[in-house]
Amino acid sequence: MSIEVKEAEKQEAAPRASVLDAPLPSKRMLVNLxxxxxxxxxxxxxxxxxEGENIASCKLDIGFLHRGFExxxxxxxxxxxxxxxxxxxxxxxxxxxxxxxxxVEKLCKLEVPERAQYLRTITSxxxxxxxxxxxxxxxxxxxxxxxVFLYAIEGRDLLWDRLTELCGARLTSNYARIGGVSRDxxxxxxxxxxxxxxxxxxxxxxxxxxxxxxxxFVDRTRGVGVVSRADALDLGFTGPCLRASGEPYDVRKxxxxxxxxxxxxxxxxxxxxxxxxxxxxxxxEMKQSDKMIRQCFRDMAPGELVPRDFRYVLPPKPEVYGTIxxxxxxxxxxMEGIQVPAGEAYGYTEAANGELGFYLVSDGGGRxxxxxxxxxxxxxxxxxxxxxxxxxxxxxxxxxxxxNMIGGEVEQ
Amino acid sequence: xSTELDAIPSIIPTRRDDAVGALEKMVSKGLGWAxxxxxxxxxxxTACCGMEYMTLAAARYxxxxxxxxxxxxxxxxxxxxxxxxxxxxxxAPVLRRVWESISEPKWVVAFGVCASSGGFYDNYATxxxxxxxxxxxxxxxxxxxxxxxxLDGIMMLQAKIQGQHHTFTEGKxxxxxxxxxxxx
Amino acid sequence: MSKVVIDALVERFxxxxxxxxxxxxxxxxxxxxxxxxxxxxxxxxxxxxRDDPAMQFNMAPYITAVDYxxxxxxxxxxxxxxxxxxxxxxxxxxKVPEEDAVLPSVCGIWRGANWFERYCFDMYGISFTGHPDxxxxxxxxxxxxxxxxxxxxxxxxxxxxxxxEVPAERFRGPGPAExxx
Numbered sequence: 001m002s003i004e005v006k007e008a009e010k011q012e013a014a015p016r017a018s019v020l021d022a023p024l025p026s027k028r029m030l031v032n033l034x035x036x037x038x039x040x041x042x043x044x045x046x047x048x049x050x051e052g053e054n055i056a057s058c059k060l061d062i063g064f065l066h067r068g069f070e071x072x073x074x075x076x077x078x079x080x081x082x083x084x085x086x087x088x089x090x091x092x093x094x095x096x097x098x099x100x101x102x103x104v105e106k107l108c109k110l111e112v113p114e115r116a117q118y119l120r121t122i123t124s125x126x127x128x129x130x131x132x133x134x135x136x137x138x139x140x141x142x143x144x145x146x147x148v149f150l151y152a153i154e155g156r157d158l159l160w161d162r163l164t165e166l167c168g169a170r171l172t173s174n175y176a177r178i179g180g181v182s183r184d185x186x187x188x189x190x191x192x193x194x195x196x197x198x199x200x201x202x203x204x205x206x207x208x209x210x211x212x213x214x215x216x217f218v219d220r221t222r223g224v225g226v227v228s229r230a231d232a233l234d235l236g237f238t239g240p241c242l243r244a245s246g247e248p249y250d251v252r253k254x255x256x257x258x259x260x261x262x263x264x265x266x267x268x269x270x271x272x273x274x275x276x277x278x279x280x281x282x283x284x285e286m287k288q289s290d291k292m293i294r295q296c297f298r299d300m301a302p303g304e305l306v307p308r309d310f311r312y313v314l315p316p317k318p319e320v321y322g323t324i325x326x327x328x329x330x331x332x333x334x335m336e337g338i339q340v341p342a343g344e345a346y347g348y349t350e351a352a353n354g355e356l357g358f359y360l361v362s363d364g365g366g367r368x369x370x371x372x373x374x375x376x377x378x379x380x381x382x383x384x385x386x387x388x389x390x391x392x393x394x395x396x397x398x399x400x401x402x403x404n405m406i407g408g409e410v411e412q
Numbered sequence: 413x414s415t416e417l418d419a420i421p422s423i424i425p426t427r428r429d430d431a432v433g434a435l436e437k438m439v440s441k442g443l444g445w446a447x448x449x450x451x452x453x454x455x456x457x458t459a460c461c462g463m464e465y466m467t468l469a470a471a472r473y474x475x476x477x478x479x480x481x482x483x484x485x486x487x488x489x490x491x492x493x494x495x496x497x498x499x500x501x502x503x504a505p506v507l508r509r510v511w512e513s514i515s516e517p518k519w520v521v522a523f524g525v526c527a528s529s530g531g532f533y534d535n536y537a538t539x540x541x542x543x544x545x546x547x548x549x550x551x552x553x554x555x556x557x558x559x560x561x562x563l564d565g566i567m568m569l570q571a572k573i574q575g576q577h578h579t580f581t582e583g584k585x586x587x588x589x590x591x592x593x594x595x596x
Numbered sequence: 597m598s599k600v601v602i603d604a605l606v607e608r609f610x611x612x613x614x615x616x617x618x619x620x621x622x623x624x625x626x627x628x629x630x631x632x633x634x635x636x637x638x639x640x641x642x643x644x645x646r647d648d649p650a651m652q653f654n655m656a657p658y659i660t661a662v663d664y665x666x667x668x669x670x671x672x673x674x675x676x677x678x679x680x681x682x683x684x685x686x687x688x689x690x691k692v693p694e695e696d697a698v699l700p701s702v703c704g705i706w707r708g709a710n711w712f713e714r715y716c717f718d719m720y721g722i723s724f725t726g727h728p729d730x731x732x733x734x735x736x737x738x739x740x741x742x743x744x745x746x747x748x749x750x751x752x753x754x755x756x757x758x759x760x761e762v763p764a765e766r767f768r769g770p771g772p773a774e775x776x777x
Contacts, residue, residue: 035506036456038485043458043503063734064503065458068535068750070719071743075750083532090460134463153470171463171556233654233680236708249680346628346658346676346687357658359674374658374676382711408459411734502736504757536743536752537735544759 028056031393035064038142043407044381046396053392058385062411069412073371077337078104078178081368086172088373088409091134092127094120094167095351096409097176100371102257103347103358104178107340110312114259115303116180121258122296123175125289126163126193129200130156131352131404132282132289136207139279139401143220148207155203162193178338179313180306190297197290208283221275225387225399228273235386236379239354240281241403245273251350262299263292275395278402312338337366353377353404375409436579443578447491447517448570449479454490456510459497461524464556473559478566487513492569493546498526500537504545511546517578519549519569524556531555601651601686602629608644609637630687638690639700645677645686646705653677653686656702659712661692661720665746669693671722675702692722701727719744 034045043064049056069088073081085100086093098120105112112120137152160170165186167173175182211217227237232245242249248269252260268284270277306313310329319326342364348357354376361370380403388396453475455465468475475481484490487510499507511520522528522542528551530540542548549572552565633641645653658676671692678685692699701724702709713724714733721742724730732739736756741748 035503036510038455038457038483063732063736064500064506065498066500066502066537066734067459067498067533068537068743071748071750072533072535087460090463134466137466149466150471153467154472157467157470157472170558171460234707236655236657236706238655238657247680254680254683344630344662344674346685348657355657357676359658359660359676361662370662372658372660372662372674374660378711379657379708382708386707501753501755502734504755508757535750536748536754538753539755539759545757 026052033396035061041138041400041405041407043411044400044405046384046400048393048396050393053394055388055391055393055396058388058396060381060384062381065407065411067408067412069373070371073368075367077366078340078368079333079338081371082174082176083172086174088375088412089131089351089353089356089377089406090171090408091406092124092131092352093171094123094127094163094173094175095349095356097174098124098258099347099349099351099356100358101176101178102349103345103360104338104340106345106347107343107360107362108178108312108338109341110179110309111307112180113304113307115184115300116305117258118296118300119181119185119305120176121260121263122293122300123163123166123173123181124258125293125296126159127173128289128352129286130159132286133200133204135282135401135404136211136279139398140207140211140217142397142401143217145210145214145217148210151203151207151210155200158196158199158203162189162196165189165192177306177313179309180304182305184305194294194297197293201290204283204286212280212283218276220394221279221398221402223272224275224391224395225278225402226272226274227383227387231383231386232273235383237354237383238379239350239352239376240285241278241354241380243267244270244277244281246271251348251355255348257349259296259299263295265292275398275402339364339366340368348374351376353406353409354380356409373409373412375406375412377403377405377410381405381410439580440576440578441574443580444574444576447578448573451478451480451492451519451566451569452482452484452490453480453492453494454485454487454510454514455483455494455496456507457496458499458503459524459526461496461526461556464559464562465494465496465523468559468562473563475563475566478563478570480566487511488515490514491518493518493520494523495520495527495542495548496523498524498531498533499539499542499545501539502537504539507542508545517576519573520546521565521569522548522551523562523565525553526555527551528553601684602631604650605631605641605644609641628687629685630689633688633690635690635692635699638688639702639705641688642675642702642705650682651679652681653679655680656706656709656712659702659709659716661716661722661744663720663744663746671697671720673699673716673722697722699724701725703727718742721745 029050031048031050033048035043045061045064047059047061069084073084081100082097085096088096133152133156137149140148163173164170166189167175227245229246232242233247237245246269248267250267253267265288268281270281314333315326315329320330340362342362344361346357346359348355355374356376357374359372359374360368363369384400387399457465467473480492491514493511493514495507525531526533527542530538534540539545550565550569552562554561645651655678656675657678659673661671661673663671669691671694673690673692675688676685690699699722701713703713704726711733713727714730716722717724717730718732718734719742735743738756739754
């Protein structure tokens with residue numbers, strides 16, 4: 001056959017380019033992550049509708065760790081609420097204790113002695129470091145950097161050893177009391193903690209060196225899960241996630257409580273609002289917390305731990321056994337609980353994750369009428385379906401990690 | 413094993429039964445040894461005890477020394493179900509499903525007091541102990557338990573596994589999903 | 597600072613005919629500013645609070661509900677608002693009667709209010725009109741009742757999985773173990 005006919009045949013045989021390049025017809029796939037899933041931090045269930053590798057929509061189902069915190073607290077005395085608050089944000093439990101104590105003291109109009117304020121600040125900041133270490137470790141682990149996890153857990157363990165010496169428990173500390181703190185630091189604790197902080201700084205620098213300029217880590221977290229500043233405010237973000245999006249709001253600077261107005265520290269603020277920024281915020285905040293703890297060690301003076309107000313604070317044991325007023329006060333406080341004046345108050349502090357708020361309603365009795373918890377991780381978790389729209393499925397894991405959803409507080 | 417014969421005290425077990433029993437005992441000991449030092453855990457982590465679980469798996473309180481290092485996040489690949497943290501009424505069917513999906517032989521450790529008995533969450537939301545839903549082998553109390561306590565629990569579990577009777581084939585019908593939990 | 601805000605609000609919504617939109621303003625302990633808002637004017641008040649340049653409440657960090665059993669109206673929904681730009685806060689309290697426990701949703705004003713309103717619905721039974729996705733948040737769909745109401749029993753468990761009988765000698769919980777719970 002002639003060449004022209006062959007050419008014509010070839011042209012007819014080759015299908016048109018648009019038909020070749022059209023996407024294959026496909027259905028959306030529904031993938032269920034959780035509720036028992038390693039990357040879901042225990043207990044969230046994400047039902048993800050996938051368009052190829054992209055998330056078309058993501059529906060979050062929570063409530064798998066709802067333990068009835070609010071209802072349990074309505075049935076115990078004010079002081080008995082402290083162990084329940086411990087288990088809210090269980091990685092930084094002293095902050096929950098302190099937040100609740102501050103809210104109750106707002107209602108009672110109680111003055112906390114200065115040493116107790118310093119101790120509360122020190123332990124809060126130590127637990128903030130623990131929380132950030134846990135987050136960075138988990139983020140590393142779930143992206144494959146298992147060494148980072150081991151270093152972070154080691155750092156956390158070192159701090160928990162110091163806290164065990166102080167409060168008695170590694171994790172659920174139950175340290176704050178209404179009016180102050182439960183006990184003073186043991187002998188030599190401050191020196192030991194300073195040495196421990198040095199070791200934690202070394203570990204943190206290792207983690208920083210392993211992750212911050214790591215090509216794989218940066219590729220997986222930069223530009224992922226971007227939240228704009230306006231969006232973050234509208235969605236109710238607070239804490240490191242809000243500051244990573246560019247809004248410089250920190251309760252410690254905006255409405256200082258405890259001794260934060262006397263301490264010299266900076267607030268890191270991000271710009272891109274992506275997962276990488278949220279991770280960097282945690283590293284920077286750890287540096288600031290370290291600075292704050294050392295300043296507190298330097299400035300803390302000996303003093304009382306609780307005010308001498310027997311309506312709210314247990315009298316010292318010699319008085320309980322020695323005087324009739326002490327005995328009566330002790331008896332009434334234990335049996336009936338602290339009689340907090342009727343009213344309502346919203347006490348807010350800057351926990352590791354954001355603004356931790358306790359909305360208390362008291363009817364004047366020994367038991368809370370209502371304790372409403374404003375969990376810092378709540379708005380970030382609620383906003384997750386909005387953040388993840390159009391993202392890759394593999395981006396779900398680092399984004400979920402970086403918002404630091406702690407099941408205990410979000411699900412109360 | 414010659415259980416029917418043991419019921420009749422006057423008949424002395426024959427040397428053949430002895431020999432067969434000895435072989436089975438050796439196999440059971442060997443399998444028990446192998447199974448106890450190669451536990452593949454399914455960490456069903458929900459709450460605060462999860463933090464102690466993380467510490468347990470990390471470098472200091474190393475669970476790897478006991479052979480139980482590798483968490484398998486699929487029930488098909490696991491044999492030790494560690495229920496870590498509070499189980500509430502919404503999570504209970506999920507736990508039950510996961511337990512049923514794990515194939516025999518399987519063991520359950522109730523890690524923490526919330527899994528053992530509901531903890532101090534005696535309210536509308538929490539299951540008062542997972543042994544109301546699934547059979548439990550070892551209870552580790554504590555809120556949260558210290559890692560050493562959990563390691564003690566793992567060692568107790570290992571002693572229990574050694575003492576159980578193991579065969580190469582179970583010879584029993586496989587459980588169907590939805591059946592009542594097996595008595596141990 | 598916020599007293600000025602509260603006073604401006606009260607003034608703006610003063611209405612002798614239909615009843616004041618905002619009443620009972622006070623500056624509480626710790627700088628808490630509280631105002632009671634009538635249900636009908638809630639959306640207007642919230643819109644004003646967000647958009648007015650003197651107020652600029654750009655975030656609703658916490659919305660919750662309280663059950664005052666024995667009082668009428670029974671429920672109260674509490675809106676805590678924050679302005680990061682001007683650094684002040686305000687608390688709005690809206691009374692909701694039991695028989696008609698419906699409120700307009702503020703999800704259109706602050707998107708972050710979505711889950712808070714679902715929580716109020718799940719725990720107290722207060723519905724919100726205009727909410728994009730009003731369903732239970734914590735409890736499962738088969739759950740009957742609203743747990744945080746004062747008349748719901750503390751130990752009112754509704755198990756999804758048949759639970760085994762635990763022998764009575766195994767003491768569970770702070771109170772006596774109840775059979776068949």
